[in-house]
Amino acid sequence: MPKIKLVIGYDGTDFHGFARQPGLRTIQGVLEEHLARIHNHPVEVFGSGRTDAGVHARAQVVHFERDVGPPADKYVYLLRRSLPRDIVPILAEEVPDDFHARFSVRTKTYRYTIQRAAIPDVFSHRYTWHEPLSMNVQRMQEAAYDLLGEHDFTSFCASTTHVEDKVRTLFAVDVAQRGTYLDIICSGNGFLQYMVRIIVGTLVDLGEGRLDRQIRQILAARDRSLAGRTAPARGLCLWQVDYEGNEVHNG
């Protein structure tokens, strides 16, 4: 059965996260509903991973299988006509049988955006965390460096996470100023629940001087309570998902 890979962007504000949940508006639920309409039968969508309620995506990747249906390159047009304005189809293409939106992922990149202006821009409030307190950005950058590489990230994930293996590899944690905004960009081979938001909350707590603990010490303890706050969902955006043999998937 032909397999279609679809890249979508979404404004997570009005969704209860990515994963289908009965009676709730979710990305997977809305997408499956519109794909079922196009094919006249149910279509199951597989995402590169879940995003939590309120989290956005510039370029989430999903796949689905279908026997008959329009050519791959028609999906963007058909879905754009049909989807609500807060989900935008960006790219669709046919992929080999062994492609899987989740299991073939090589690198995921998230961007978290903090708004630091004293007077917040009201048009960014859904997409940023307004935290105007003074921060030692250099200290945050140094702490970010200590997160790189392969670690057990138990201290940086929701304490309710049931995944057994909490070892992940971070390829980049960049803290970058952009005008009155501060972007924290994290790339890695996988992320645990709330991992980026706890990394961001911890870096901010360190930068503001609320927390006085070395990242190495927090990692080694494997104890969520030693890390900082969980930054709010609204500042987080799934930026890019990369697959083997494929450098950049989205514009």
Place this chain on the structure above:
Amino acid sequence: MPKIKLVIGYDGTDFHGFARQPGLRTIQGVLEEHLARIHNHPVEVFGSGRTDAGVHARAQVVHFERDVGPPADKYVYLLRRSLPRDIVPILAEEVPDDFHARFSVRTKTYRYTIQRAAIPDVFSHRYTWHEPLSMNVQRMQEAAYDLLGEHDFTSFCASTTHVEDKVRTLFAVDVAQRGTYLDIICSGNGFLQYMVRIIVGTLVDLGEGRLDRQIRQILAARDRSLAGRTAPARGLCLWQVDYEGNEVHNG
């Protein structure tokens, strides 16, 4: 009684417009509720004018009177702590008795933003009209020029408008490209209901070749049905309100 002038920005998406309406979430309603809490008694707010449901403001101006209460410059801090994130207080100052947020207005400026990229930016969907069809921007600029000056704008306002005098003066109607966005900026001494949105819809219809009529002919007819579409509310933003003796009121 001291009179306080307050400049606010708001994201109009989740409001039923500016004007207080029983049981509905409106800018005036929310603002009065929070000011009443600060003063421990009801406070009536007067705006520079209403904005319709879904319309935004970068810098709306309101005033209110109060006998006792905090110094003017404390309102921004107090309101920011208390208001929801989609209304942002920007500036507060004491003004002379004869100041009136509505009757003292000299110039109002609105910005309307059209998103023209084939693939819309999902994070702009609440603040723009996505209209990717090809447009003759030069033709739109020429038509905009014919709107300048004093005219009876009956053809460019909601046909249900009950105001008797529909003569207004436009000081500027600028059609400006900004990357893949097109801004239409209108300044004037006053605006009728839907006036900017009908101006924008008409300019777009002319630019796309859907409408083939001179602006002078539309103005002269004083007939709403000769003008173009009413552009959607979400692309419209009250940009600036200027008063006598005061050039710029907002950052």
